[in-house]
Amino acid sequence: MKAVTRWDYRPFVRFDEPERALWPYICRVAPECGGFAFEWFDKGAPGTGHLLRYRRRGAVEWEVEQQISDPVIKVGGLCDGVDYEFCVLRADGSARSLVRLVRTGKIPGDTVVNYLHPEDPACIHSGYCLCTPTLVRAPSGKLICGMDVYARRGGQNLTLLFESQDNGTTWRYLAELYPCFWPKLFVHRSGLYLLAQTGEYGDLVVGRSYDEGKTWGLPTRLLPGTCLHFGPHHAAVPVGEYYGRLWTSVEYGSWAGGGHDMGYIYADADSDLTDPESWGISRFLRYNPGWEGAPPGAGRGMVAPGGGIEGNVTLDPGGNIVCLYRVDLTKAGGWGKALMLEIDRNNPGRGPVFRRFVDLPVGSNSKFCLQYDDVTKKYIALGSEQSETIKLRKVLSMAVSDDLVDWRVVHRIFDFSHLDEEMTKKVGFQYPDWIFDGDDILLLTRTAFGGAENYHNSNSITFTRIRNFRECIR
Template identity: 40%
Template sequence: MKPADTWSCRPYRQLDDELDFPLTVCRLAPGRDTIELEWLDETSRQAGREYEVRYKPAGVDCCAAVKVSGNKTVLGGLLPDTDYEVLVAAGCQTSRTRLARTGFVPGTVVNYLHPADTAYQFSGRYLCSPSLVKLPDGALLASMDVYASKAPQNLTLIFRSEDNGASWHYLTDLFPCFWGKLFVHQGDVYMLAMSTEYGDLLIGRSTDGGRTFCKPEVLFRGSCSYAEKGPHKAPMPVTAHAGRLWTAVDYGAWSMGGHASCLLSIDENEDLMKAENWALTKPLAYNPDWEGAVKGPSRGLLEGSAVVSPAGDIINFLGYRTNDCIPDRDRAVMLKGDTDNPENKLAFHKIVDFCGNRAKFSVLRDEVSGLYFSVVNRLQGANTRGMRNIVSLSASPDLEHWRIVCDLLDYSSADPAKVAFQYVDFIFDGEDLLFLSRTAFNNAASFHDSNYCTFHKVADFRRLAMPGR
């Protein structure tokens, strides 16, 4: 046994794994009456090897089987809204049994994880932290991690699309990797992530379109415990400005009362894989005495977007934890960075009206229109604290005056405790806006504990914000 010399694995296996299951189902994508699946065979490189895919409704004794040459197939003619057990076999070798539930889900399924499926229990049970990027060759990469409360939370899965999101295939695992953000710089793909919740802040590079990643570099150490302070780095935008790359980082822990706010940056011409080239602002704690602050027990700020203001300032545009406060929603906080002294503590700038602050969001500036856009969870009604079943497009000319343009997904009639489209990561792609969602649908464990990662396309999005364009 040799130490790992890369961050990427196909697939990741624990050291004492004796290959009881040498075949690995690496992607599931159920539809209304179908299940698409893909698998890895670590014991054979034989081209055209024949496999048998066995499947049956959960709890039923007899199973059906189909012969397949290759490493993917689509099972059709299945019962809708039904849990299925699926495994892949080749001779005496099999995969572990995986679970998938048929049924409609909005968008294109990138990946699926049934809430009772234990395939990734060494990391978690649910899909989280969607990140989306377009590569120079036109392909799309989508990543997500596998999490559960107080679980290790340290596995990320990456998928690739060659047809602008119409179909997806498995690419690789990253371990340890959590809360990761994919981005492209000077032709290479980078992943900026945590090793686990409040763990080490890591960066890794791929020079082959995301198929393999080098060993990650540790930028800052963390506690590696949900109970102690450490860096918090969600999949937030990486923004180029004033010769540097900027992104938001938080520091703290929910168990310790909340998080302080930082900006992480590097000279855009320096080697991103050398920790000494990076700079982090000293954490700035939330101050309830800031002008315009809500009244009540706010837990502060989290998950900011590094974005350039119309005045040319680098801004950390942050979500504002306003639960149980007055008002209890529709506020965001702007903190200003120092482009001349990138390690200086952020300065309070302004609190603004912003619909959608109660769940993670990103803010991007569209260079074509000059507008700022966000994809948010719009709340509807007074008692909707955890409501994430409406996804809306929001726009602003100046970061300070925001309006909801339209709803992109409206499932407000669905149970908000079981249905959600959340933590959206989005990009501009020509005339279109593409987004990836952490989606809870079709019998998810809860709205928070999502079972899908879904891809969505908003065609000609600028016309929605500027009807006369």
């Protein structure tokens, strides 16, 4: 066995069990009404006969065994809301995939990109929930998306990549990146890049793919982490180009360590982004509960620390670089606040400075994603809306603003506000990542629905096209 020279795997397996990489592998699962779909391959014996077996979970015998050859299989005629077990095996019995789990039934959104049952051990070395959706259109025109696999106190070190050649109608498996967590895909100068971390609070790294996501060289380390009590924190937040540089927010600290300080990284837009010498790291700013307008209960040092995380770098109407951060008010029972910091483009190493707090209905207790629309000249933020009557993350909404200060909700993309308190704990639409597509918005959502462990620990990543979104704004 040779030393590691790449970031990508198809699939990633334990290094003391290399033979598993040559067994049948189920690489994508998607529940449907009355059934489910899945994608698979067998690198060890691609031309031999294969069988699909499935049964209700807990049944002693396999209920169905059928021959398969197509890489994408649809199974129908099943009962909704029921857990099924299934696997793929070679007809000669020489190898089989892991037994996978799926709960049948419709999940809100146009398409389920990928699904992971909370008791499915397929990615247990990393986790059992699908999180951190990230979406980009590649230079060729195809869509590429990613997601990581999360579990509290789990390995948190695996990212799954998928592609769509038909604008999101169907999705196919692309690759797995390890170690890779909190991924953010972005395109710059026709190159496909990914900012991520090697684990929760692990090293902050950047990698590049020269074949639109199929293969990746080893990533470049930008900022060291510990994977324990403190380190960098970078979610799937915007990477923007302003005044000849790329900018994206990064925090430093940890939840367990008392909170996060706020900063950013930056690079010359014409530089080699895989060279660590190209990047600069700002000083980090500690949250100050004494800032004017600071909401009660926000800030470092809480049992569930608040302050600002997951910032969105953009330009304000005056052309200044600012960053809007999510403000955590969960323990205080609050909602609807975002924190705005300002960045000095002439002195980038200085770090951000406080400007103000903003009333933003999607600004607290969950990540929001903000972009500027050149057509309407408005700022658009998608995130989990909360209010006196809307708790947790059961409503995903679109808010708009002319000036980054005054915001209004214009559209509820997913609205399950009717759910009772108990059901609210099991449903979540959160952590959106999205791009413009002409008159539409293409949206990727971290979704907890149909048997998720809870609203936070999502079991699927879904794709949705918001058609003619500007009609909502006008």
